[in-house]
Amino acid sequence: MPERILLQADYILTWDGELKLITQGEIVIEDSLITYLGSRQERPAENFGRVLKIRDSLVIPGFVNTHTHAAMALFRGYADDLSLQEWLQDKIWPAEAKLSSEDIYWGTLLAIAEMLKGGTTCFADMYFHMDEVARACLESGIRASLAQGLIGTDKIKGELGLRQSRSLVQNWHNEGEGRITVMLGPHAPYTCPPDYLYKVGELAGDLRVPIHIHLAETRREVEESRREHGKTPVELIAEVGLLEHDLLAAHCVHLAEADLGLLAAKNVAVAHNPGSNLKLGSGVAPVTELLQKGALVSLGTDGAASNNNLDLLEEMRLAALLQKGLREDPAAIPAETAFKMATVNGARALFLPAETGQLKVGAKADLAVLKIDKPHLSPPHSFLAHLVYSAAAADVYLVMVDGRVLMENGHLLTLDEEKILFEAPPRAQRLTE
Amino acid sequence: MPERILLQADYILTWDGELKLITQGEIVIEDSLITYLGSRQERPAENFGRVLKIRDSLVIPGFVNTHTHAAMALFRGYADDLSLQEWLQDKIWPAEAKLSSEDIYWGTLLAIAEMLKGGTTCFADMYFHMDEVARACLESGIRASLAQGLIGTDKIKGELGLRQSRSLVQNWHNEGEGRITVMLGPHAPYTCPPDYLYKVGELAGDLRVPIHIHLAETRREVEESRREHGKTPVELIAEVGLLEHDLLAAHCVHLAEADLGLLAAKNVAVAHNPGSNLKLGSGVAPVTELLQKGALVSLGTDGAASNNNLDLLEEMRLAALLQKGLREDPAAIPAETAFKMATVNGARALFLPAETGQLKVGAKADLAVLKIDKPHLSPPHSFLAHLVYSAAAADVYLVMVDGRVLMENGHLLTLDEEKILFEAPPRAQRLTE
Numbered sequence A, B: 001m002p003e004r005i006l007l008q009a010d011y012i013l014t015w016d017g018e019l020k021l022i023t024q025g026e027i028v029i030e031d032s033l034i035t036y037l038g039s040r041q042e043r044p045a046e047n048f049g050r051v052l053k054i055r056d057s058l059v060i061p062g063f064v065n066t067h068t069h070a071a072m073a074l075f076r077g078y079a080d081d082l083s084l085q086e087w088l089q090d091k092i093w094p095a096e097a098k099l100s101s102e103d104i105y106w107g108t109l110l111a112i113a114e115m116l117k118g119g120t121t122c123f124a125d126m127y128f129h130m131d132e133v134a135r136a137c138l139e140s141g142i143r144a145s146l147a148q149g150l151i152g153t154d155k156i157k158g159e160l161g162l163r164q165s166r167s168l169v170q171n172w173h174n175e176g177e178g179r180i181t182v183m184l185g186p187h188a189p190y191t192c193p194p195d196y197l198y199k200v201g202e203l204a205g206d207l208r209v210p211i212h213i214h215l216a217e218t219r220r221e222v223e224e225s226r227r228e229h230g231k232t233p234v235e236l237i238a239e240v241g242l243l244e245h246d247l248l249a250a251h252c253v254h255l256a257e258a259d260l261g262l263l264a265a266k267n268v269a270v271a272h273n274p275g276s277n278l279k280l281g282s283g284v285a286p287v288t289e290l291l292q293k294g295a296l297v298s299l300g301t302d303g304a305a306s307n308n309n310l311d312l313l314e315e316m317r318l319a320a321l322l323q324k325g326l327r328e329d330p331a332a333i334p335a336e337t338a339f340k341m342a343t344v345n346g347a348r349a350l351f352l353p354a355e356t357g358q359l360k361v362g363a364k365a366d367l368a369v370l371k372i373d374k375p376h377l378s379p380p381h382s383f384l385a386h387l388v389y390s391a392a393a394a395d396v397y398l399v400m401v402d403g404r405v406l407m408e409n410g411h412l413l414t415l416d417e418e419k420i421l422f423e424a425p426p427r428a429q430r431l432t433e
Helices: A070-075 A084-097 A101-117 A130-140 A155-172 A194-207 A219-229 A233-239 A257-265 A274-279 A287-292 A312-326 A335-342 A344-349 A383-389 A417-432 B070-075 B084-097 B101-117 B130-140 B155-172 B194-207 B219-229 B233-239 B257-265 B274-279 B287-292 B312-326 B335-342 B344-349 B383-389 B417-432
Strands: A005-015 A019-030 A033-039 A050-053 A057-061 A063-068 A120-127 A143-150 A180-186 A211-215 A247-251 A269-272 A296-299 A367-371 A396-401 A404-408 B005-015 B019-030 B033-039 B050-053 B057-061 B063-068 B120-127 B143-150 B180-186 B211-215 B247-251 B269-272 B296-299 B367-371 B396-401 B404-408
Touching: A005 A335, A005 A367, A005 A383, A019 A383, A057 A383, A063 A247, A063 A269, A063 A296, A063 A312, A063 A344, A070 A084, A070 A101, A070 A120, A070 A130, A070 A417, A084 A417, A101 A120, A101 A130, A101 A396, A101 A404, A101 A417, A120 A130, A120 A344, A120 A396, A130 A143, A130 A155, A130 A180, A143 A155, A143 A211, A155 A180, A155 A194, A180 A194, A194 A211, A194 A233, A211 A233, A219 A233, A233 A257, A257 A287, A269 A344, A274 A312, A274 B312, A287 A296, A287 A312, A296 A312, A296 A335, A296 A344, A312 A335, A312 A383, A312 B274, A312 B312, A335 A344, A335 A383, B005 B335, B005 B367, B005 B383, B019 B383, B057 B383, B063 B247, B063 B269, B063 B296, B063 B312, B063 B344, B070 B084, B070 B101, B070 B120, B070 B130, B070 B417, B084 B417, B101 B120, B101 B130, B101 B396, B101 B404, B101 B417, B120 B130, B120 B344, B120 B396, B130 B143, B130 B155, B130 B180, B143 B155, B143 B211, B155 B180, B155 B194, B180 B194, B194 B211, B194 B233, B211 B233, B219 B233, B233 B257, B257 B287, B269 B344, B274 B312, B287 B296, B287 B312, B296 B312, B296 B335, B296 B344, B312 B335, B312 B383, B335 B344, B335 B383
Parallel strands: A005 A050, A005 A057, A063 A120, A120 A143, A143 A180, A180 A211, A211 A247, A247 A269, A269 A296, B005 B050, B005 B057, B063 B120, B120 B143, B143 B180, B180 B211, B211 B247, B247 B269, B269 B296
Antiparallel strands: A005 A019, A019 A033, A057 A367, A367 A396, A396 A404, B005 B019, B019 B033, B057 B367, B367 B396, B396 B404
């Protein structure tokens, strides 16, 4: 049971309708919620189960990673600098075919360990053996939105996937005091025919859960969609009704002008994955245009086989830098926008309650504390700028999810990091032999 | 006096004509040089001043940052998300006008502290009050190539700069047992008229030192050069003879086809600054084309006012990812190429002895040791891939320059980090008030 916690810090940075920076402030956490946030008050220490007075500290909302395949951490560094075709067909798919449910469990734990240490408090996963992923999430205490990846090209496997997804929702949706939620995960328009996508939409409506899909990731995907269906991938999934549901669309790199308008008008949540899109040679998503149209843009790492880390700070920085550099406009994606993409937009993209992803009274206490007594974070001109343009995952000193401290001073409190680092390598080697 | 050191590590990664990965190896360092590198031998511990047996470790050559303005660390986070014009004219230049020599000293120490902690063992600086920069380098023990920034538009200041540069060479070139070298630093073709650049070239020949210049950084610079001189910046400096000297050219973002050939044919060393070029909205240098022509491409951070950190790992990753993403070719700039850019190419770009930037017998012992017992560096499929695509500055555990340990387990051994973090902020505030 989470205890009553008082957290005092030098700086508290959040976005709550506008950017807020509180100096010498404090946060009171009761059960899973923030019940006070502001300047310091007279508060007897005995009223708290824990008092965390952290010197030289900056508190921010925890990062939300809105698109990954956690267990692919087992394939980190296994296949790099290859064409997408070789990467998938010769390397990733054969290795994935050998994955056991125990592999998925340990791979997911490896990913969660990394994410927690870097300040990520919530992630959206799409993979398989999702019961094992849920088990790993539950044990770690992290918040997660889980989707079984569905492939619709094989009729029998497609139907099985839908049944498994239904079970996943029944068994896991809102488990772990609500930390675990479930989505349906049709892999992509090019692996799920229109009639199958229509069924997925029906099931999502029936179960009242959102949908998580890969969309318009590569130029080739769009060209093939136009050739086969006479439509872009966005138009195709619009036609089968998916945009009428709560929809999280990962990548969205290659969009036509009409696609941009559709995604914005239908409140589709975009998971922008700048690192993976660069590394696989997919390109750069038109984030500025999406934001100009009013679309919701969040950030994802994708799996560690194509990133190769799960570091939201890196994605946040990359998202801002890419738009500035490629548009030759240093004012594109200012620091505040990048910060929102990594936090509050992420929570919205996972269809979590409105106040999640922010630090405010009534919000879930999902937060990260960074230590700022470091050369690369000095002098203190702007901690927002330092966070977006200079900070690193290793600056994260403490992480709290749902009011519970999961990492402190580099140590994971709910996971056995040594055991994870012992279990992962032999599994990774067996899978890639 | 550096002592005789034995360093044992799990992995030693270097490039020495080809990529080398030694497992369970060791390095012997005597005075400033590597005298053995290979598998472990019977060696009595009493033969060594220090025995460093570092578990879960990866040794690499130290990173070489070939373009920065170290003391601008004082302006980190002061001016972001602004057009280049506003950034320079309204923010940076007025703040720089207030810089005292003591500010430069402390700002440089702040930068060196950050660089050492992130595995950088050598950097090329262009700024002013360079005696103070040299003093900071000497105290820290880092290797550096220093250039006074020269502006030729004002005749009197231009002449003064040349005289100061001559003094800098006389006073500091090859000081600190050779760790400090000096270049001439004509700021850029647009701030140094052709006749002045010609004089700089003459002086460089006279003093036998290389030249460090900003070149073709922005689209506007190239357009103005064409309008005023009928030539690209590269053609312009070629005409005044600068390409006949040892030349380090920073940025090289906007290059014509003929420029690419010229830079390669004349063995110009390019300092690619991907982070700064993106952040200031300058664009992305044609690195793949430069490499295809046979040009030498190294990596720089530029100053922390436009980066905003001095992290060569970040630049290395960005250099690789950008070429892959923008060319839609995941095989562009493979990990080995990126690694070379950050190490051996950097040493060559600073015209250091041929073996510098590599780990080999006879080379200067400039190296970094990373701890690899971390989730984001597991499983051990490829430590080259982990280094380029996943590692972080904070993974650096030990740094040695010229055979001397300057940082160990996060602690700087030659610098007083606490004092630097105490001195820098009030100076930064005064400068930006």
